[in-house]
Amino acid sequence: MSLDEVPESRRERDLALDKLEAQSVFVIREAFKKFDKVGMLWSIGKDSSVMLWLVRKAFFGHIPFPMLHVDTQYKIPEMIKFRDELAKKWNFELIVETNWEVYNSKKTFPEGNATRVECCSALKKDALQAIISKNGFDAVFAGIRRDEEGTRAKERYFSPRGKAFEWDFKDQPPELWDQFKTDFEPGTHIRVHPLLHWTEVNIWEYIEREGIPVVPVYYDMGDGCRYRSLGCEPCTSRVESPAKTAEDIIVELKRTKIAERSTRAQDQEAEDAFERLRAEGYM
Amino acid sequence: MTAQPKTKSSQQPATPEDNQALEAAPLRIVIVGHVDHGKSTLVGRLFHDTGSLPEGKKEAIEKSCERRGVPFEWAFLMDAFKSERDQNITIDTAQIWFATDKRRYVIIDAPGHKEFLKNMITGAAQADAALLLIAADEGVQEQSRRHGYLLSMLGVKQVFVVVNKMDRVGYDQAVFDNIEREYRQYLSTIGVDPLGFIPVSARDGDNVAERSPHTGWYGGGTITDVLDDFEVPARDEKAPLRFYVQDIYRFDHRRILAGRIESGSLSVGDKLVFLPGGKESTVQSIETWSAPEKTTAVAGESVGITLSEQIFVERGHVAAQAEGEQRAATSNRVKARVFWMGQKSLDVGRPVKIKLCTAEVPAKLARIDRVFDASTLEVHTSQKDKINKNDVAEVEFVTEQPIAFDAADVIAPSGRFVVVDGYDLAGGGVIYDAPYDVAADAPAAPSHLPVSSEERSRRFGHQGGVVWLSGKGPRLEFARALERQLFDAGFATAMVDDGLLEGADNRAVLACARQLAKAGLLCIAIPPERVVPRFAGVAQFFPVRVGREGDSPDTLVVDPEQTGLADAADKVLAHIGPRLKRGVEEWFYEI
Known part of the structure; x- marks a missing residue:
């Protein structure tokens, strides 16, 4: 297809994606240059898969630092399969951390011994802190986006965390x-956030354009349902959707008015649950 | 009455893919203004009235208000934090997305409270356009003026003023007109020409997405019309190349210079010069991964290039085209307007760090020319040794090593920097003067020029300068009368307008006028857009507004239709004559 035959809307979309990509690549390279020891939080979801792709863009196919996965042991099984296969195929260093102490003691929500937020706090937040301090990272990349929900809208590209990993959202450094x-x-x-300026639709448009592999449960699993957001199996529900491709999802998202994280039960537990988790150090 | 949503979500156009504008990158809007003048309310209302709210969001906020026993407010939509709802103040910049029929937007909500200036600056620095709110019942306040000034300094060129809470003053046109007059007067003194003023009641939705039945006297559009009229700033692909080296990678036997093109473009085969240092090499390739091969890259792109001859280059060096384009200036002295956000004051002589694009260099404040209050523009004459939090000042820094930079009006991205104090980013600076064509290690006097400026001013009997005509009056007619008058008074004059330079924009007219001024002439410029550049890059620059009444401290105003051409020209002559002639002697010895 010659350039003239590309529909105008498609060219506009490509230009917009190029712009998003260029900004993310700039942020990734900046962090890689400025910090001695960096790692990337890879939740195996669509956003962090895009982020991983952008790392390869920034470093011309190379992945010069490890991917970090906080495994609660409750993740959707397809995620773990996808994780191990991709790490092998793309040949990158993968560091996995689990809070075995809490998991083995069964003080978790699925075991009925904790609230959802308490469970998140132990299995995600504490394990995340462990992975950072054990490995001595100066900076970790996280694939959060401003359009996900209110507290993330206030983030910076480079967001400092205190010695106790806390986030002081009331006194953030200026960024200009x-x-x-x-x-x-x-x-x-x-915490470095290269995807801060992307939206959920942008993510899918980019996945579609670049052909980025994602966990297959994002698409119709054969029963007219799919995951819109990935997390722990007991706390994440699916949405009714016949979408079978990234393109189907884009069309669907442009029509929906339901928030992305509405399928994540821990957010709904208390009005400020997510805000509190983030202030204490969750990603 | 609730306005009908006017977007795709309610009306369902054929398919979303049909609308090309909705595919483009969103326009970034910042909303600023004095605390409690209704910024968050406007945003909440705007979202609702354009049908952009997620399902259940309004109901969730209403329920939460009920629980807290407070009346529902639109502002709660933006104030996602619990602590914010308690304080009723937006504490940080937040962003949300919405769309009209025409295009997509990102709204950056910037807090108005004085303590949170740094957040306002963070928000405004990334905006393409701004809405500046003034509450009709309180009028122009300190932060209205300060924010107007900072927008201008940060380089936000498209500003629309929203006079909110019109319901509190009975939709009275006189109140609106008074605010417009007072604020325009202030803005003109700082060289800002707002695109317009609009009367609004954000709470009730008047003139937000729908025309208000209460403001029959107002002929303009609604807020959504105003937003749709803003223009997406074009990438500066035609400007001189500035490629700041971010890092150097050695992958697969290739030495790749990674960085972002801040302005201009580069192609395979181009000869580049790296500053500081001045080493030259040729672009051998533009590297890509999982993307089509490319031979040209333009402003905004993060790229990697290889060079055909290996030379010493490091992070912070900037590549310019070696031939045919203006190179960046290189110096260890940087003259700038700075704003200070640090808790600790910035003292003359105290070590700090300057970060300009990817260049980082230890620096000290060498001199403070003037410190002034951004809201009153009052100069604190006695303050010569330090800059306090929230101050704005004109200063000179001296850096430990030379760095490459531009004047902000020539190339914006390489004409601004931040100041790091200890661990904190504590200030920002906009460079208003750059010593182009002077090598970093050469003495300050431009001895390589065949004719020096002092020789020129001795020949002509005055310094070169630019008279910049803005305003809505008969500029061309006045310019002709003025040139005659100035010529008769002994000045060597010239005139530049967009008729002379076919299809020229303000920047081209300014560049031409600046060149003539450097040649020692007094140049009368008639720019196509009737706005005053914030940073002219000329020592002797005289903005003159033709045709509007009322004087202002920095801009001379003449009204030839009232006073006649000759009187108006006399007024200009009286204003600038002594300044240009008086300067000659002192100026000669200074250089």
Whole structure:
């Protein structure tokens, strides 16, 4: 197909995606240059898969730092299969961390011994802190987006975390003209958010254009249902959707007015549940 | 009455894919203004009236209000944080997305509270356009002025002023007109020409997405019309190349220079010069991964290139085209307007760090020319040794090593920097003057020029300068009368307008006028857009507004239709004559 035959709307979309990509690549390269030890939180979801793809864009096919996965042991099984296959295929370093102490003691929500938020706090937040301190990371990438929900809308590209991993959202550093906070006190670390300016639709448009592999449960699983957002199996529900391709999902998302994280039960537990989790150090 | 949503979500056009504008990158809008003048309310209302709210969002907020025993407010939509709802103040920049029929938007909600200036700056620095809110019942306040000034400094060029809470003043046109007059007057003193003013009641939805039945006297559009009229700033692909090296990778036996093109473009085969240092090499390839091969890259792209001859280059160096384009200036002295957000004051002589694009260099404040209050523009004359939090100042930094930069009006991205104090990003600066064509290690005097500026001013008997005509009056007619008058008074004059430079924009007219001024002439410029550039890059720059009444401190106003051409020209002559001639002697010895 010659350039003239590309529909105008498609060209506009490509230009918009190019712009998003360029900004993310700039952020990724900036963090890689400014910090000695970096890792990338890879939740195996669509966003972090796009982020991983952008790393390969930034470094011309290479993945020069490890992917970190916080495994609660309750994840949707297809996610774990996808994780191990991709790590092998793309040949990158994968570090997996589980809070075995809590998991084995059964003080979890699926066992009926904790609320959802308490369970998240132990299996996700605490394991995340462990992975960062054990490996001594100065900076970790996280694939959050501003359009996901209110607290994430307030994030910075380079977001400092205190010694206890807390996020002081009331006193964030200014960030202007793409100058990020790259100087920090020893003992603190930085969360880097290269996808901050993307939307859910952008993610799918990019997955579609680039042919990025995602966990198959994002598409109609044969019974007219699919996952819109991936998490732990007991706390994540599916949506009714016949979408079989990224393109189907894009059309669907442009018509929906239901929030992306509405299928994530822990967010709904208390009005400010997510905000509190994030302030304490969750991604 | 609730306005009918006017977007795709309610009306369902054929398919979303049909609308090409909705595929383009969203326009980024910042909403600023004095605390409690209704920014968050406007955003909440705008979302509702354009049908952009997620399902159940309004109901959820209504329920939460009921639980808390407070009346429902639109502002709660933006204030996602619990603590914010308690304080009733937006504490940080938040962003949300919505769309009209024409295109998509990102709204950046910037807080108005003085303590949160840094958040306002973070929000505004990334915006393509701004809505500036003023409450009709309170009128122009300190933050209205300060935010107007900061928008101008941060380079936000499209500004529309929203006079909110019109319901509180009975939709009175006189109140609206007074605010418009007062605020326009202020904005003109800082060189901002707002696109317009609009009367609104955000709470009731008047003139938000629907025309208000209460403002029959107002002939303009609604907020959504205003938004749709903003233009997406074009990428600066035609400007001189600035490619700031971000990092150098060695992958698969290739040495790749990674970085972003801040302006201009580069192609395989182009000869580049790297500054500081001035080493030259040729672009051998533009590297890509999982993308079509390419031979040209333009402004905005993050790229990697290889060079045909290996030269020493490091992060912070900037590549310019070696031939045919203006190179960046290189110096260890940087003159800028700065704003300070740090808890600790910025003292003359105290070590800090400057970050400009990818360049980072230790620096010290060498001199403070003036510190002024951004809301009153009042100069604190006695303050010569430090800049306090929330101050704005004109200063000079001296850096440990030379860095490459531009004047912001020439190339914006390489004409601004941040100041890091300790671990914190504590200030920002916009460079208003750059020593082009002077090598970093050369003495300050431009000795390589065949004719020096002092020789020129001795020949002509005055310094070169630019008279910049804005305003809605008969500019061309006035310019002709003025040139005659100035010429008769002994000035060597010239005139530049867009008729002379076919299809020229303001920047081209300014560049031409600046060149003539450097040649020692007094140049009268008639720019196609009737706005005053914030940073002219000329020492002797005189903005003159033709045709509007009322004087202002920095801009001379003449009204030839009232006073006649000759009197108006006399007024200009009286204003600039002594400044240009007086300067000659002192200026000669200074250089």
